[in-house]
Each structure stands twice: as structure tokens, then as C-alpha cells.
Amino acid sequence: MKKYLFIFCLLLGAATGAFAQAQRTITGVVRSATEALPGVTVLVKGTTNGASTDPEGRFSLTVPTGQPVTLNISSIGYVSQEIPVGDREQINVTLKEDAQQLNDVVVIGYQEVNRRDVTGSVSSVGAQQIKDVPVNSAAEALTGRLAGVQLTSSEGTPGNQEVQVRVRGGGSVTQDNSPLYVVDGIQIENALGVIAPQDIASVDVLKDASATAIYGARGANGVVIITTKKGLEGKTVISYNGFAGVRKITNTLGVLEPDDYLNYQYERSRYAGVAGLNSFRTLFGSRNFASDTITRARNSPFVDWQDDVFGKNAFQQTHNVSIAGGVKGTTYSLSLTRNTEDGIQRGSDYERSLINFRFDTKATDKLTVGLNVRFNDQEANGAGTSTSGSSVTSRLRNTVQYQPLNIPRADGTVVDVTAFDPEFFETSTLVNPILTIDNEYRLDKRRTFNVGGNIALELAKGLVFRSTAGFDITNFDLSTFNGRYSPTIRQAAGAI
Known part of the structure; x- marks a missing residue:
């Protein structure tokens, strides 16, 4: 019995060692010409085995040992590459921009066109530019990221809804100067206050008359077109x-x-005449032998x-x-x-x-x-x-x-x-x-x-x-x- 048990343990150890040797880990970094690329898909060709790069562009995945392996590396806006792995355990890849895919698509109300074909003045920002901004308000996330668009808040109260958006300056003194908001084709009042920054795919701001003509008078102060993720x-x-x-x-x-404050109040009361001096004495007292309240006030915490x-x-x-x-x-x-x-x-x-x-x-x-x-x-x-x-x-x-x-x-x-x-x-x-x-x-x-x-x-x-x-x-x-x-x-x- 002990003999069979010993043989079984040897076979189990050999199988375990064979399994360990049959797999190996490949790591690497995917970059563009200027920076590391997050969210890049790294897939073993012909299989569903894959991984995505982290915010620093790193990836890691396990592949079989002793078999030819080719990695398919792809990302939107970049030319896909197929990389034979061979015996390497570290793969560093630089993706080239795909000029055809990188033609910015701008929403102008009734259609989507490439930026080079737009004759009007348009500012745009994408999800990639605001996804890591640690704020709860879409207005705060867009602040400073849209050329020619001013976003100002009257105060920093949490959840403040009074965010002013000005596309073409102040405009009218007596009328509302807020732009028109269109979210996925539907007009919504104060859309930046009811949409999470994490849900935004793109924001396009139409600024001149030719771009906003389709909306008539409602677009006179500019149009903010928001597209959510799908x-x-x-x-x-x-x-x-x-x-x-x-x-x-x-x-x-x-x-x-306290010392400077009392000096200021005293000088201020002197310009108000007798009534001012009497008011100062009522508030802060005076110097006398019985009770020197002024000195006590000057020494107050x-x-x-x-x-x-x-x-x-x-x-x-x-x-x-x-x-x-x-x-x-x-x-x-x-x-x-x-x-x-x-x-x-x-x-x-x-x-x-x-x-x-x-x-x-x-x-x-x-x-x-x-x-x-x-x-x-x-x-x-x-x-x-x-x-x-x-x-x-x-x-x-x-x-x-x-x-x-x-x-x-x-x-x-x-x-x-x-x-x-x-x-x-x-x-x-x-x-x-x-x-x-x-x-x-x-x-x-x-x-x-x-x-x-x-x-x-x-x-x-x-x-x-x-x-x-x-x-x-x-x-x-x-x-x-x-x-x-x-x-x-x-x-x-x-x-x-």
C-alpha cells in the first residue's frame, strides 16, 4: 500500500511540475509616441485570452509554453499591431496614431462631421480629458478645457447649481445669457448639473451663428451638445x-x-462725531481708574x-x-x-x-x-x-x-x-x-x-x-x- 501511495505522489508531483512549466507570464508596456496608453487591448491571437493596460500602460498575461504565440495589440485611434512573442517575457510596444481614425468627429446638431469640414467656431472636449478629474460636477470638470467658454461659480457650496456658462461673453444685461443644452439630441435645462462627469463621452460647444442657426433664437447664446457614453x-x-x-x-x-481692531473702531468713531464716540464707549468702554475696559479688550484672546x-x-x-x-x-x-x-x-x-x-x-x-x-x-x-x-x-x-x-x-x-x-x-x-x-x-x-x-x-x-x-x-x-x-x-x- 505504501508503495502505491509513493508512486501516486511522484506522479502528482510530476504532473504539477509539468503544469507549472506549461505556462509562462508575459509583461510589457504599451506607449504612443509621447505617453503611456491605458485601456489598450492585448489579446493572444486566435484565443479569448487577453488583458488591458493599466493607467501606466502596463499589462500582464499568461501564455502556453512551447507554442508559437502572437499578441494582437489594438486601441481606438491607433494602428493595430501583431507581435510574435517567441521566447521573450517582456514586450514593449509603441503604437502609431491612425490618421484616419483620429479625425475628430464634431456633433453640430443634425449630423456628425469631421473637424476639418466645420466652418463655424466649435470647441470640443472628450471623455479622456475629464475622466480622471476628481470632481462631482460636470461644470467643474469642464472648467478651463473649452476654448472661448467661460464657466464661473458664484460660490463653492457643495452641489452649487448656480454655475454660469458664457459662450460669447456677457451679452444682454437684463436677459438670461445661458447657452442651450442638448443631451443626446434632447434639450435639457442646466444639463451640467444633472449629469455625472463619468457618463460624458464628448462635449461640443457651437459658438457662432452658422453653427447655431439650426436652433434658431434658442441658440443665440451658443449651444452645448453633450453626448453620453454608449x-x-x-x-x-x-x-x-x-x-x-x-x-x-x-x-x-x-x-x-484685537489691538488693531480697537484702534480702527476708535478712529472710525471720531469721524462720526459725538454720537460715534458715545457708541464706541457703549461697545468697548473706556479708560478710567475704576474699570480700564479698553486695556482688557486689547489683551483679549x-x-x-x-x-x-x-x-x-x-x-x-x-x-x-x-x-x-x-x-x-x-x-x-x-x-x-x-x-x-x-x-x-x-x-x-x-x-x-x-x-x-x-x-x-x-x-x-x-x-x-x-x-x-x-x-x-x-x-x-x-x-x-x-x-x-x-x-x-x-x-x-x-x-x-x-x-x-x-x-x-x-x-x-x-x-x-x-x-x-x-x-x-x-x-x-x-x-x-x-x-x-x-x-x-x-x-x-x-x-x-x-x-x-x-x-x-x-x-x-x-x-x-x-x-x-x-x-x-x-x-x-x-x-x-x-x-x-x-x-x-x-x-x-x-x-x-
């Missing part, structure tokens, strides 16, 4: 794209410390409100999962995106969930049908740094200008720096910035549901009839509450 014929591909990070304020404004209001380490994260694929004549793509973001300012945060589905099929040789469904659910908490109205309601103004010290009174009491100071409010209309934020509640909920469909019928060679239809539903729910110490309330009703 699936490719072949096996189903599941991909994940995510990032996490922390944001913090990089620079704060210089503000006066310095309070920089910017540290308390904008001192958060704001954590943000984004997760995007997509499923794409198709069979001959039919492709599909489903993308799920989840964003969470804390605000740098106290009492602010943002959450968003996005679903994007695209389906395209060639029903017949001449008829093509497409469907797009998009759902966006988001919540933005916090009043931001400013709101519409007078400067009294600005949280940024209160943070920078509020008194930076504890105020001793002549009667020996000290006005707590974190409390409401009615006397200071009457003379300055300023409220403690912490109380301001904690006494104002803003919750902005928005749900957007968009459905679009299109059909394209080839009537003759080079002549296609295309029709699109869709609808866009947005539900706004803005909840607000102003507490007792909110500047908005106190401005309207006076001291309470």
Missing part, C-alpha cells in the same frame, strides 16, 4: 470608477487682531472666525459603476453614480444619486432606434456663503467683519464671543457668524427625470431622416427656516 458590440464590460479625498481652505483673508466657519476638513467621495455591452446591431449602457460631499463651511453637505441608461438598436438595415433614460436625485444642505438680498444676510461678511474678541463691559461682565451681542448688532448689523449659521436652515432637494427617444431612417445613401422626442421633469423642494438670531429675521423685524 455600449459597444461584444462581451459585457463592468467597470468601476471612484475616488475619495479631503478638501480644506487654502487661504483666508487677513483680519484685524484673538478670535479668527474664519477658522471656526471655514475650518472643516471636508471629506468627499464618488462611486460610479457602469455596465455596457451589446450584440450585433444592439448596444446598451447602464451607469450608477453616488456622490457625497461635506462642505468646507460649517453646516453644509451634499448628496446625489444618478442613474443613466442608454439603449441603441438597429431594427432594420435602414432603421435605427435609440432610448435614453436619466434620473437625478440630490440634496444640498446649507445656506452657502451668501443669499439674495442685502449684504446683511451674507455669512461671509459676518465671518470677516465680526468683532474678533471678547468684549468686557464697564460693569465687569464680559460679552461671550459666542453669544449674540444686541448692542453690537444695532451699530453694525453684524451677527456672530456661528449663531448665524446655526440659526439658518436650508435644504434644497431636486429630482430630475429625463426620457428621450430617437429614430433614424436612411431614405437614400447619404440622406437620413432623424426625429427625436423627449420630456424633462424636475421637482424642486426648498425648505428654509430662519431662527431668532438669523440676520434675515433681525433685519426685517429689528431686535427681538
Whole structure:
């Protein structure tokens, strides 16, 4: 029995060694003339054994030993190569650009044309240029990447929807200067706020009259045409794209410390005459033998409100999962995106969930049908740094200008720096910035549901009839509450 067991172990070891020797690993790097290429397909010719290059252009795959192996290396925009491996274990490849494929295709509304054939002024950006930008907003991802297009935000509130896009300057003073947004052929209001950057395949901006004429007056301020990603014929591909990070304020404004602040207030009160001096004494006291409140105030600890209001380490994260694929004549793509973001300012945060589905099929040789469904659910908490109205309601103004010290009174009491100071409010209309934020509640909920469909019928060679239809539903729910110490309330009703 022991003899047979010994022979069995020898045979098993020999089989294991033979199996180990029958496989070998090949590694390598794929580059263009200027940089490493991610996402390049490396396939063993005649098999389904393959791999894709990582962001540094590296790949690794296992091939049989003792058999001739040829690698087929291909990527969109580059000439495919077939490389015999031989006995090599390291394969470094440089792909050449395919001039025919690299002719940029620009969408101009009713057709797609090569850039060299476009007579109008067009700016374009592709998915490759924005895919690694760690932001949750499509507007932020496109900032600085479209020539002649200005994207500005009024403030850095998480989920801020007030992003101004200007294609041809300011234009009208009294009318809206925003461009027209067209997503997969359907007009959508404020499209950059309801689309995840990870879902964008290309953005083309039509800037002059010849390019926007098809849209009539709606295109007078320019047209932003967004094309979302779609699936490719072949096996189903599941991909994940995510990032996490922390944001913090990089620079704060210089503000006066207690000694300089009191000097400024005293000089300011002198120009206001007797009433100003009396107001200064009421707020900060005076020098006398009984109670030298001025000296006590000068020696008070310095309070920089910017540290308390904008001192958060704001954590943000984004997760995007997509499923794409198709069979001959039919492709599909489903993308799920989840964003969470804390605000740098106290009492602010943002959450968003996005679903994007695209389906395209060639029903017949001449008829093509497409469907797009998009759902966006988001919540933005916090009043931001400013709101519409007078400067009294600005949280940024209160943070920078509020008194930076504890105020001793002549009667020996000290006005707590974190409390409401009615006397200071009457003379300055300023409220403690912490109380301001904690006494104002803003919750902005928005749900957007968009459905679009299109059909394209080839009537003759080079002549296609295309029709699109869709609808866009947005539900706004803005909840607000102003507490007792909110500047908005106190401005309207006076001291309470």
C-alpha cells in the first residue's frame, strides 16, 4: 500500500511540475509616441485570452509554453499591431496614431462631421480629458478645457447649481445669457448639473451663428451638445470608477487682531462725531481708574472666525459603476453614480444619486432606434456663503467683519464671543457668524427625470431622416427656516 501511495505522489508531483512549466507570464508596456496608453487591448491571437493596460500602460498575461504565440495589440485611434512573442517575457510596444481614425468627429446638431469640414467656431472636449478629474460636477470638470467658454461659480457650496456658462461673453444685461443644452439630441435645462462627469463621452460647444442657426433664437447664446457614453458590440464590460479625498481652505483673508481692531473702531468713531464716540464707549468702554475696559479688550484672546466657519476638513467621495455591452446591431449602457460631499463651511453637505441608461438598436438595415433614460436625485444642505438680498444676510461678511474678541463691559461682565451681542448688532448689523449659521436652515432637494427617444431612417445613401422626442421633469423642494438670531429675521423685524 505504501508503495502505491509513493508512486501516486511522484506522479502528482510530476504532473504539477509539468503544469507549472506549461505556462509562462508575459509583461510589457504599451506607449504612443509621447505617453503611456491605458485601456489598450492585448489579446493572444486566435484565443479569448487577453488583458488591458493599466493607467501606466502596463499589462500582464499568461501564455502556453512551447507554442508559437502572437499578441494582437489594438486601441481606438491607433494602428493595430501583431507581435510574435517567441521566447521573450517582456514586450514593449509603441503604437502609431491612425490618421484616419483620429479625425475628430464634431456633433453640430443634425449630423456628425469631421473637424476639418466645420466652418463655424466649435470647441470640443472628450471623455479622456475629464475622466480622471476628481470632481462631482460636470461644470467643474469642464472648467478651463473649452476654448472661448467661460464657466464661473458664484460660490463653492457643495452641489452649487448656480454655475454660469458664457459662450460669447456677457451679452444682454437684463436677459438670461445661458447657452442651450442638448443631451443626446434632447434639450435639457442646466444639463451640467444633472449629469455625472463619468457618463460624458464628448462635449461640443457651437459658438457662432452658422453653427447655431439650426436652433434658431434658442441658440443665440451658443449651444452645448453633450453626448453620453454608449455600449459597444461584444462581451459585457463592468467597470468601476471612484475616488475619495479631503478638501480644506487654502487661504483666508487677513483680519484685524484685537489691538488693531480697537484702534480702527476708535478712529472710525471720531469721524462720526459725538454720537460715534458715545457708541464706541457703549461697545468697548473706556479708560478710567475704576474699570480700564479698553486695556482688557486689547489683551483679549484673538478670535479668527474664519477658522471656526471655514475650518472643516471636508471629506468627499464618488462611486460610479457602469455596465455596457451589446450584440450585433444592439448596444446598451447602464451607469450608477453616488456622490457625497461635506462642505468646507460649517453646516453644509451634499448628496446625489444618478442613474443613466442608454439603449441603441438597429431594427432594420435602414432603421435605427435609440432610448435614453436619466434620473437625478440630490440634496444640498446649507445656506452657502451668501443669499439674495442685502449684504446683511451674507455669512461671509459676518465671518470677516465680526468683532474678533471678547468684549468686557464697564460693569465687569464680559460679552461671550459666542453669544449674540444686541448692542453690537444695532451699530453694525453684524451677527456672530456661528449663531448665524446655526440659526439658518436650508435644504434644497431636486429630482430630475429625463426620457428621450430617437429614430433614424436612411431614405437614400447619404440622406437620413432623424426625429427625436423627449420630456424633462424636475421637482424642486426648498425648505428654509430662519431662527431668532438669523440676520434675515433681525433685519426685517429689528431686535427681538
